[in-house]
Amino acid sequence: MEEKTRFRILSVTTQKPHSTGSGVYLTELVKAFRSSGCRQSVVAGIYHSDDVNFPPDVTFHPVYYTEPGACCRPGDIPFPVLGMSDVMPYPSTRYDQLTDQMAEQLEAAFIPAIREAVMELDPQVILCHHLYLLTAMVRQAFPDRQVWGVCHGSDLRQIRNCSFRRDWIRQEICELDRIFVLQSEQKEVLKSYYGAAPDKVTIIGSGYNPRIFNCGGENAPSTVPGPVRIIYAGKLSREKGLLPFIDGLREIAEDPVMPTVSLELAGGCKDSLVSQRLASVDWEDLKPGVLAEKPFPIKYLGLLSQDQLASAFRRNEIFVLPSYYEGIPLVLMEAMACGLIPVSTDLPGLRDWLGRTIPDNNVIFAPLPPMVSPGVPDPESLEDFRVGLVRALKKGISQVERQRQTGLRRLPETKNASWQGVADRILSFQEIHTQPKG
Template identity: 40%
Template sequence: MRILSITAQKPNSTGSGIYLTELVKEYERKGHTQAVVAGVYREDVIELPEGVNFYPVYFEEGNLPYPIVGMSDEMPYKSTRYCDMTNEMRVQFEESFLKVITQAVMECNPDLILCHHLYLLTALVRSHFPRHKVYGFCHNTDLRQMCKTDLERDFISRQIRNLDRIFVPQEAQREGVLTIYQASPKKIETVGMGYNSQIFHGGEDKKKDGVTRIVFAGKIAEKKGVMSLIRSLSVLYSRKDACSRDELLVQLAGSAGNQEEYEQIRQMAAKCPYEVRFLGRLSQPELAKIYRESDIFVLPSFFDGLPLTVIEALACRNRVVMSDLPGIRKWLMEAAPHGDVRFVEMPQMRNTDEPVLETLPAFEERFADALLASIRTNERKAADVSRISWEGIADRVLKD
């Protein structure tokens, strides 16, 4: 089969990018002919399997003089928000992508087009290639954009409804797709999330030095809950029987979203009673090594679909403390049973991904309590992640 995969942003730097890349790897192993269209910068190094044709759409040059347009308002690289796009920028976006996609379609003659994010670019592909089979993947941030941004909302909804199939990570997104796009339930399939078991697995990397190691992986941003995490560490330090300063180490792996916000987070970390290290963006093997050296993975996020990092951390035998995000608890209990996961009640939310400030102190108290309980457990319990795989998702996508 000839498969064309399309994303408006980088194919390696976020959860959705990893999703695209891992599916491309699976289809390469199965012998399919493939091509990828993605929005990138000219200096980016794109890692795709040998033999996969890459059709870049370059931002910050030519007809696209602005940074990559990101599905999240804060991306781990320089980006433009969809809500800030002018009509001129939208036209430039559409013309640039359609020119490259048309070339890819003519040269590759795909049997199937896989579009990531149920948003503007996927709608354009559906509209301009009506005779091709086009499937769309929901990554949750698309639902948020539809709720928060007026950009071409009616056009996007209409074209998403016309997709041949729609894949969602879990039931919460299925309900969102039904409500926001009014898509046919028959077109929607829940496929979950995969992980790379060759990289993320248990091991003997844990240091026996009496230090509890906590790790966070993702964008270093307020909406990922990093500020609340640092404040919860101060709450934790005040708890009876809490770790002393030299018995706890916190490591943050990931790039900055908003640079000003990132600097604010660094300043907060400098005043934290426990050491907080900023590791920057890591490769998957580097991140797996950090997981295996750590005891507890934390995800205090205020908005996420089905976070890949949680699965990877569980595969590396981490205990997990995370926000009780919609739909995640049920999915993890079914897909990764026996893991040591503590869910923390969310703060009150508004506008999809913004916590009500007055409810944050109570959330941070709850998060500190969950951290303390996880620290006291002091054991590495293995979750059963055997039923989670990219191969399984790849097969379900191609199944008629």
């Protein structure tokens, strides 16, 4: 009897479930749902070469894309993984490259896999990640099921920048039974751009894993002399603001009044303009290691596991997120939990969410440049953006110097930003959605 009453959730994503912020979000939610006693299945798009690690009692139904250089096997989608961002940390297909035939191939692979999972699990909810093409397909294919959607921010950017089936996607997203967004700015976009009913949209925020991201039992900052240690983690791409950031650090490094700095970069790179700026190579040739020694040391760490990233955070002092567009950046909370001084662009909705979730946060904000479209800055504003970023970085460096002198470090209270809290907010709707529709 107990088995029948456990809430059943099928999670769906078009892309890899363990890579990028939205992939981590899905995976951590699956773990948190499991802690709440839910039965689960997951459908996600991967390559045959990928390793997927969900808890053993979570059934995984893979949909396979064709990796570049590999032969397309029968039943596989004959192109690389669809990426919600235009630059992904793995080989991917951009949505503006899609044709109707490719969309039909996507649907012909995913919907049967989802139907199989539905027959097996009989989920009370199908929870789709990203409010975009596949979620619209699922809403249409399963009219008698509760279909909920999770917004990650990149989907809102994609629909405004890419016209492929735009009107149809917006229509189907509005038909979702419930929509979860990370912060208040996204809720406004759902109401104004999609036309979604406000009572369907709920803010759930984001979370981090405190078992991995923490100070390692050390409450005092390092007093080891040497450069101020700075780290960036995320995709190495122009949309993350890396070019003005590197230029700004170069200005600081060449300023005789400022202390010396060093930089570590963690994440995948598929942007040759960024790799050329960093190491004078195309992205295919960018390898982990020391990229430069002057005017300041730069070390590329490559793609890291969560445990490796936490270790990298703990050996640095400042975390920088110069991005032009994000939802709620998970990595910002992870860095704060590891004791870093965070410097971030003043992303829409971020201050509001931090103020409610981590009210004692110590984020140093840099003004966001004007945008010509979501995530695309006005080129004429980039010099002003760089100047503002340098100002914020100097504030962070001053804080590091004070920490080294006093031995005291400010640690924000991040316990409210837990994955279990996010899962609980989603599960709070289960009592009114325990049966299929119809």
